[in-house]
Amino acid sequence: MHLARLTELALETVTATQRKLPPEIRPLAEAVPVHYEAKPHASVVAEGFEPDILGLFTGSAFGSEFESDQPAPPEILLYLENLWDFAEDDPAVFKQEVRLTYLHELGHYLGWDEDEIAARGLE
Secondary structure, three states: OOHHHHHHHHHHHHHHHHHHOOOOOOHHHHOOOEEEOOOOHHHHHHHOOOOOOEEEEEOOOOOHHOOOOOOOOOOOEEEEHHHHHHHHOOOOHHHHHHHHHHHHHHHHHHOOOHHHHHHHOOO
């Protein structure tokens, strides 16, 4: 599937997921930019992430912005070709995995560590 179509499907999925979030979390989620990329940049892999990573949260977590003199703006990156490969070319599985990956990365923005994310079923 072409990257443009994967981006369209992922955007629709993220938007639908945000609409279903609890009212107290929805505005926080909508404020974090989501970027749709084909694959992780070489610099991400050089930092130690696997080349087949599905998503990544970067920047300052919510509530920690003032803990640094130069807070990094938050963003969620979704790697669409990796998600498509993981879904084995199945659009329904792709959308499910986009949803789960988005929620996982959103959990990092909310300050949840891996254990807290797993406890919420977002691993």
